Amino acid sequence: MCTLFIADLHLSEHEPAITAGFLRFLKEQAIYAKALYILGDFFDFWIGDDDPNPLHQQIAQALMTLKNAGVPCYFIHGNRDFLIGSRFAKESGITLLPQEKVLEIGKNRILILHGDTLCTDDEAYQRYRKKVHNKFIQRLFSLLPLFIRLRIADKMRSRSQHENQYKSDAIMDVNPQAVIDTFKHFNTEWMIHGHTHRPAIHTVNIDDKIHYRGVLGAWHTEGSMFKVTDEKIELIHFPF
Template sequence: MGERAAGGGPAALPSLNEFEAPRAWHCIDFIADLHLNESMPATFEAFAAHLQHTPADAIFILGDLFEVWVGDDAATRPFERHCLETLAAAASHRHIGFMVGNRDFLASCGVLGTTGMMGLPDPTVLGAWGRRLLLSHGDALCLDDAPYQAFRAEVRSDAWQAQFLARPLAERLRIAAEIRRVSSERQRFEGMAGADVDAGEAVRWLHALGAAELVHGHTHRPGSSLLAPGFKRHVLSDWDLDHGQRAEVLRLTRDRLERVAPAAA
């Protein structure tokens, strides 16, 4: 079932945001859900190596690059500063597009500007080599998770963000840690049953925005499947090379869309 507005009718469709890949490009990488933090050095090193050594002309990061981003003053912390410096180095010689996720939605245009990354609205239609792909983090489509959708609406409001960002950095970090703890406990007891996209709503987006394929992250359930006849989705992998061996890139070329391992030094 698709999303419903408070009055009972269909919810408003997202705005059409488009990006056309330059003709000279040959390869585009999609990644998401790296959840970078200082306690996962192997994951960060794999990410940094991929940024440097991938053959792709562009890398599109579809949300949750960071485990948490509590405001742009977090860039004063050593790990976050190192991440931004690494991204800036990569953006100096290839196109980096960044879409916020549910963990790093407070990253602003200001921090993007310091790295040279291009901000991607959620969703964005990418046109490349005759294909139109709808790019999204994916959390806005997980309609069965009603508590999360209520929380998402609250924290994306200007009023909540202004109040939250007015707090000292240390306090914001403590609040974020507590939110993550409560969320993890809820997932442990309730499972991830509500953490998949609503197929009907996804197809409604695709049809309205003129795309046949959806690329998203968030659910940590990598794979490709049909949403409905003529409409397909590709779910990105999360990355964790510190506690497991999960790291995958979805790569689009002129000929195919395939899953590959991250580029190594």
């Protein structure tokens, strides 16, 4: 059996084709997997588990159906949905993981993460990330009325899109030294992440030993997943 990894779906009520593609993916591919790992930015934004958005309820039911069929689902927070908490986890049956997790599949030790922590050249983003991951700030945000939280989220997304227009591709990609340092820290041969929306498998030479960095694609016009078995690791794109 295989283990599947996806990221950066950015599910939203404004993108019904992506939602339909994900639900089809669950029924036609994930149902046959050993496990499914979602590596962040599953939703385009998340203002709290108490948001009554019908899309969230639809997705929770679909994930619970997958779990009840015997396929566990694990989740690592992204930069868009880092506020997903225990309530949604319970409703959907997913297991929340820390920001980095090492898996052993066959002979491979694989580090999984969202990927934004590797983009250290984007200093403005890293400062923002540090602020919004502050538990006190998150608690204050959760106490605000839903409509105010939604306005804040919309404003932050608009600001991010505007600022990213003026950032170079290199700044928004991973930092090579950060990648090497992360490989050394976790002592893995493989790393799989999302965030950058640049699907590929990169080789990284560290002390004359080849390591592999797999990058998932965003689900803009097609699906993207890593399929991992005991024998091989594949990056696969597929139509919705």
